[in-house]
Amino acid sequence: MRCGDFRTTYAEDMAIFDSALARGLLAALLVLLVLLPLLATGYWLDVTNRIGIAVIAATGLNILTGFTGQISLGNAAFLAVGAYSTAALTARGVPFLIAVPSSGLISALVGMIFGFPSLRLKGLYLAIATLAAHFIVEFTVVHWESMTGGVNGIGIDPPKLFGYAFDEDRKLYFPILAATVAMLWFAKNLFRTRVGKAFVAIRDQDISAEVMGVAVFRHKLLSFAVSSFYVGVAGSLLAYQARIISPENFPLGVAIDQLGMIIIGGLGSILGSVLGAIFITLLPEALRLLTGALAGSFPGLVQLFASLKLGVFGLAIVLFLIFEPDGMAARWHRIKAYWKLYPFSY
Amino acid sequence: MDFFLQLTINGLVVGSIYALVALGFVIIYKSSGVLNFAQGEFLLIGAYFFLAILENARVPLLVALGLTVVSATLLGLLMERLVLRPMIGEPIISVIMVTLGLSSILRAIVQGIWGTDTHPFPALFESSPIQIGPLPVSRGYLFSVVSSAVLLLAFTLFFRFARVGVAMRATAFSQQVALSMGISVKHIFAISWSIAAVVSALGGVLLGALRGGVDGSLAVIGMKALPVVILGGLDSIGGAILGGLIIGVLENLSGGYLDPYFGGGVKEVAPFVVLVLILMVKPYGLFGKVRIERV
Structure with missing residues (x-):
């Protein structure tokens, strides 16, 4: 019987799975996820697809904000860069498998440009610099009509692989799932490497990191690049899923939503990005169900839905920050620790 | 030349309101090191509240304004007590x-x-413009510039001479030292939040009167004031004033002259x-306190 974490080698300490059981459970979860399209309706597959995209984007943001400590309000902009790159690339006949990573790379490049101020800025000032990035990208998207279609938006052909078109949510589910799993796997491993540990060192104390031989600016830029790559890939998948994108898909609220995801999920935790993305994406759906159920007795509720959604989102963030600042991931670990020692948990 | 002058004057008017909103940011930042991203909503609430009092209670203008100030004070106190106080000592991302x-x-x-429709604002000023030199300037513009100037002057004096103002500056300098000098840091935070809420509410009323109506887009001004505070320096009142005027003029000039080339919208993005x-060249703004750290 296990009664605690007793790691005796460095290899054990570095391992992703601390037991064969955890590995088995994850495999079972994956199998379940692959089988999900057999069970779920089209609407819920649309929701799961959006969750997958949100997970990728939130993981990207968490790499930058949670692990490297650079606050970014520009995520909606990087998402837009990814989505519009995909639109432009597919219009020129670039296949799906190349368009997605290239959109990520373009987004990474833009991310590095706006990461440059991080050389001299931190904290609030950096947050505002990335906010400026958001407005500048938005302006470009609206006014570069030949490339982006301006305010009217632009259409994207469904992705094709070996002649097979992923033209509905049920089919698109699989590439999104594959991308999400691959990106999570990469992120999890990133923080077992030298570069990942350098990111964490910069977050914890940038001056000590520099003293210990971490090239701070280079790693900050790298973090911006990796993070925007993730967000760009998410944007690319979003473009394929939405089929028509316009500036309205990328308001500042999206960036705030994603910050909410990593705050509620847990800063500096891959699991946290996943949990937070699921929570924030499902929150409006749960509200929709609830208002739908109560619409009979409170008919005014339907008109209030938009503001209700906004208010509950804000309330969730404020309450989490006050009562559970380390997020859902920390709560999960605490629950796990409790049961590990179960009858003697004190 | 007339076009240039007109743009400049419009810019100064808008800039004086930006300065007012920026003042709200600066007051909170100066005393507690928090940047309040809900400032735009404070504007909005102030404007709506004023409107609601005016429409429902049928009281004179000044009484409605007074009631708005009182309720904004309460709002600021409430926000500080319920939301911001538990955040003391938390990392900056949490506070943002x-x-x-x-x-x-x-x-x-x-x-x-209030819904999302535009609510018409009652005409607070006569519509006949006043001649200043060669240019006609509307009364509303003039009033907003003057009242912004008065408020800004009042706060500059307040921070220099009033006991509470000095205590607020001391708190900003070091909370520990302030505490050991017998200043209640909690009270200072509460005061600064309510002052910021009042200033924003007044700004909201002025903006509503200038635009002739209130809707959700008023809150965007809160975001627009960010370049102002960065330009002026996050902890400088003088910087907020100068920054507001510069950004206001700049945005109007760039909008006026560049819009034909870009098809509109330059005004919105130029400040950013x-x-x-500015952030690349002079990260602490014109008058901000420079923290030198070389890594």
Whole structure:
């Protein structure tokens, strides 16, 4: 019987799975996820697809904000860069498998440009610099009509692989799932490497990191690049899923939503990005169900839905920050620790 | 030349309101080191509240304004006590997020009560313009410039001479030292939040009167004031004034002259382009306190 974490080698300490059981459970979860399209309706597959995209984007943001400590309000902009790159690339006949990573790379490049101020800025000032990035990208998207279609938006052909078109949510589910799993796997491993540990060192104390031989600016830029790559890939998948994108898909609220995801999920935790993305994406759906159920007795509720959604989102963030600042991931670990020692948990 | 002058004057007017909103940011930042992203919503609530009092209670203008000030004070106190106080000592990202969450909640409340339609503002000023030199300037513009100037002057004096103002500056300098000098840091935070809420509410009323109506887009001014505070320096009142005027003029000039080439919207983005440039060259703004750290 296990009664605690007793790691005796460095290899054990570095391992992703601390037991064969955890590995088995994850495999079972994956199998379940692959089988999900057999069970779920089209609407819920649309929701799961959006969750997958949100997970990728939130993981990207968490790499930058949670692990490297650079606050970014520009995520909606990087998402837009990814989505519009995909639109432009597919219009020129670039296949799906190349368009997605290239959109990520373009987004990474833009991310590095706006990461440059991080050389001299931190904290609030950096947050505002990335906010400026958001407005500048938005302006470009609206006014570069030949490339982006301006305010009217632009259409994207469904992705094709070996002649097979992923033209509905049920089919698109699989590439999104594959991308999400691959990106999570990469992120999890990133923080077992030298570069990942350098990111964490910069977050914890940038001056000590520099003293210990971490090239701070280079790693900050790298973090911006990796993070925007993730967000760009998410944007690319979003473009394929939405089929028509316009500036309205990328308001500042999206960036705030994603910050909410990593705050509620847990800063500096891959699991946290996943949990937070699921929570924030499902929150409006749960509200929709609830208002739908109560619409009979409170008919005014339907008109209030938009503001209700906004208010509950804000309330969730404020309450989490006050009562559970380390997020859902920390709560999960605490629950796990409790049961590990179960009858003697004190 | 007339076009240039007109743009400059419009810019100065808008800039004086930006300065007022920026003042709200600066007061909170100066005393507690928090940047309040819900400032735009404070503007919105102030304007709506004024309107609601005016429409429902049928009281004179000044009484309505007084009631707005009182309720804004209460709002500021409430926000500080319920939301910001538990955040003392938390990392900066949490504080940013809590004000962002707050802005969502406030916006939801405003939308829930007043909806999303534009509410017409009563005409507070006579429509006949006043001649200043060769240019006609509307009374509303003049009034907003003058009242912004008065408020800004009052706060500059307040921070220099009033006991509470000095205590607020001391708190900003070092909370520990302030505590050991017998200053209640909690009270200072509460005071600064309510002052910021009052200033923003007044700004909201002025903006509403200038635009002739209130809707959710008023809150965007809160975001627009960010370049202003960065340009002026986050902890400088003089910087907020000068920054507000510069950004206001700049945005109007760039909008006036560049819009034909870009097809509109330059006004919205120009302040942010300037913002990025300032941050790269002079990260602490014109008058901000420089923290030198070389890594």
